[in-house]
Structures are given as C-alpha cells and as structure tokens.
Amino acid sequence: MIQALEDSQLVKDYMNGNERAIEVLIHRHNARLTGFIYSKVGDRELTEDIFQDTFMKVIRTLKRGAYNEEGKFLPWVMRIAHNLIIDHFRKSNRMPMYDATETFNVFSLMGDEKLNAESQLIKDQIDTDLARMIKELPDDQQEVLQMRLYKEMSFKEISENTGVSINTALGRMRYALINLRKLVEANSIVLTN
Numbered sequence: 001m002i003q004a005l006e007d008s009q010l011v012k013d014y015m016n017g018n019e020r021a022i023e024v025l026i027h028r029h030n031a032r033l034t035g036f037i038y039s040k041v042g043d044r045e046l047t048e049d050i051f052q053d054t055f056m057k058v059i060r061t062l063k064r065g066a067y068n069e070e071g072k073f074l075p076w077v078m079r080i081a082h083n084l085i086i087d088h089f090r091k092s093n094r095m096p097m098y099d100a101t102e103t104f105n106v107f108s109l110m111g112d113e114k115l116n117a118e119s120q121l122i123k124d125q126i127d128t129d130l131a132r133m134i135k136e137l138p139d140d141q142q143e144v145l146q147m148r149l150y151k152e153m154s155f156k157e158i159s160e161n162t163g164v165s166i167n168t169a170l171g172r173m174r175y176a177l178i179n180l181r182k183l184v185e186a187n188s189i190v191l192t193n
Contacts, residue, residue: 007073015062022062026055029074033081040085040121050088054081086125133183141176144169 002024005013014021033054038047057080061067067076134142143162147153153161158169 011062011067011073015065015067022055022059025073029077032074033077036078037081037085040082041088046088050081050084053084057084082121083125086121089122129187133180133187136183137176137179141172141179144172145176145180148173 002010002013002020005021005024007025007028010021010025014025030051034047034051037050037054038044041047041050054077058077134145137145140162144158147158147161148155155166155169155173159166162169164172
C-alpha cells in the first residue's frame with residue numbers, strides 16, 4: 001500500500017513518474033506544514049497560499065531531478081516554506097533597497113529590540129545573508145569588519161591588533177562597506193526587516 005511507504009521511497013516513486021506519490025506526501029505532511037506556516041503568518045488564506053507555493057517549488061525541484069535525497073524530506077520542505085515566509089514579509093514590508101546616493105550603514109542593521117516571530121525570521125535570514133557576503137570580501141576588509149561588528153572593537157583597538165594605522169583600518173572598513181553594498185545590490189538582497 002502506497003500510504004505505508006517511507007518519504008524517501010515516495011520521492012523516488014514520484015521522480016519515476018508515479019503522480020500518486022506526491023499526493024501521499026502532501027497529505028502526510030499537510031497538518032504539520034500548515035501548522036508551521038500558520039504559526040508564523042497568523043492568516044489562514046496566506047497560510048494556504050504559502051503551502052501551495054511550497055509544494056509547487058517541491059514539485060518543480062523533484063521534476064528537475066535536483067532533489068538530493070538524504071532522508072530529510074520534511075525538513076527540506078519546511079526550509080522551503082520558511083524561505084517563502086521570509087520572502088512574503090520582506091515584500092509586504094516594502095522596505096527600500098539602498099541606492100547609490102544613500103549611505104549604507106551596516107551598523108543600523110543590528111538591534112536588540114524584542115522581535116516578533118516574523119521579524120525574527122527575517123533577522124535570522126539577514127544575519128545569514130550578511131555573514132555569507134562578509135566571507136566574499138578581501139581578507140583585510142573582512143578582518144576589520146568582523147572586529148568592528150562582532151567584537152565591537154574601536155578603530156584604535158583594530159589598529160593595534162592588526163598592526164596598521166587607524167587611517168588604514170578606517171579605509172579598510174570604508175572599502176568593506178562599499179564592497180558589501182555592491183554585493184547586496186548584485187544579489188538583490190534586502191538587509192532590513
């Protein structure tokens with residue numbers, strides 16, 4: 001009986017042309033996924049839309065053969081839903097992108113205010129995006145930015161720790177921020193919540 005099969009077998013069956021297998025997967029995970037989405041968005045209609053969008057992405061990925069089976073079907077589906085929820089809140093908040101005439105201040109992204117669920121999801125994604133982009137910077141810029149952002153060191157302390165002048169540390173920070181802004185724009189990433 002098809003309902004008794006493991007997720008991994010159903011995924012394989014679907015990828016081999018058994019359309020019924022995806023129906024079983026959707027039915028099997030409907031309550032858990034719907035509950036997860038609803039807990040984040042608090043709106044039944046929006047929950048249904050995101051649920052449908054999630055499984056459309058799942059189906060497209062499976063049809064392309066791009067799914068990497070590791071026995072973790074549900075966590076993978078939940079991650080897709082999580083990303084769609086973040087996308088929804090980013091779009092609905094209509095936060096402006098920085099343009100070339102504005103000063104990009106990475107420090108304005110940091111805050112300790114108590115966050116609601118939506119804001120926390122967005123903040124987590126911003127932190128992930130920011131960390132990934134920082135790794136793309138040249139080592140000297142990366143070093144200064146991390147000391148300033150994550151270790152909250154003054155430019156005097158950065159200068160002493162790196163063995164460069166304060167002006168050099170300031171210059172590296174300036175270039176790091178300029179390069180970060182370029183990465184943000186090139187990747188169309190919104191770094192506000």
